Amino acid sequence: MPSHSPRPGGLPVLPYRKPTRGRDYWVLDDVLPDPDAVRARHLASGDWVEGHPYKPEPWPGLRTMPGLEPAELAQVEKLVRRATGARRIWAEEHTGGGTFNHNCVQVVGKDESEPRPHTDSRALCRYAAVLYLSPDLPEDCGTSFHRQLLPGGVLGGNQVLAPHNNLVDALGTRFVPPDSFTEDVRVPPRYNRLLLYAANMIHTATGYRGSTLEDKRMTAVFFWMA
Numbered sequence: 001m002p003s004h005s006p007r008p009g010g011l012p013v014l015p016y017r018k019p020t021r022g023r024d025y026w027v028l029d030d031v032l033p034d035p036d037a038v039r040a041r042h043l044a045s046g047d048w049v050e051g052h053p054y055k056p057e058p059w060p061g062l063r064t065m066p067g068l069e070p071a072e073l074a075q076v077e078k079l080v081r082r083a084t085g086a087r088r089i090w091a092e093e094h095t096g097g098g099t100f101n102h103n104c105v106q107v108v109g110k111d112e113s114e115p116r117p118h119t120d121s122r123a124l125c126r127y128a129a130v131l132y133l134s135p136d137l138p139e140d141c142g143t144s145f146h147r148q149l150l151p152g153g154v155l156g157g158n159q160v161l162a163p164h165n166n167l168v169d170a171l172g173t174r175f176v177p178p179d180s181f182t183e184d185v186r187v188p189p190r191y192n193r194l195l196l197y198a199a200n201m202i203h204t205a206t207g208y209r210g211s212t213l214e215d216k217r218m219t220a221v222f223f224w225m226a
Contacts, residue, residue, distance in 0.1 A: 011171050014157030019145040019185045025197035026083040035192040039133050060113030067105035067220035086226035092124045102223045108208045109216040117146040117181040119160045119167045120199035125223035128199040132189040133218040141217050142189040144206045149182040160200045
């Protein structure tokens, strides 16, 4: 299929590929040998950078880097290579500003954001992943893959392909109507679960919860080329 075709009077229509486990995304459980230590380390840390609504940033909640220590990250990357079959993965250097944060822990509460369907930059990563670091998250605080919802209820696509690098490039605008996307596949969270996926698919956090550092949605996020 072409990368997109124009729709008269509306947004371009993206190509569609049904998110399929083992091909487009992978669910890896019990990833870290001691997730409690990772969580406790960050709960005890005061080294957080504030985003929306506390500072005029496009990203929500709190962030800190690095999320995992070298041995912990090596364990995650070993599992990623095994799942994808990639012989080598690496994090690209990002020199263009913005909010590309590899190996970053994010904490976001229920009043700090809402689902924001997007893709990650094809110029910076082929795979992205989220590691859940909150015990007992409800199912609506996982990650969802979305697709376009066009006028009249027609379903569109979910992929960004060359020559475009991200969803903004492919649609030609950063501002789209709030009902432009619909959930396609939902993956529930689980403590110490890594959800790994093709970064060019439209995705978002399904939702957020909590009002304190201890009960907000805590995740670590990663971006790899391969």
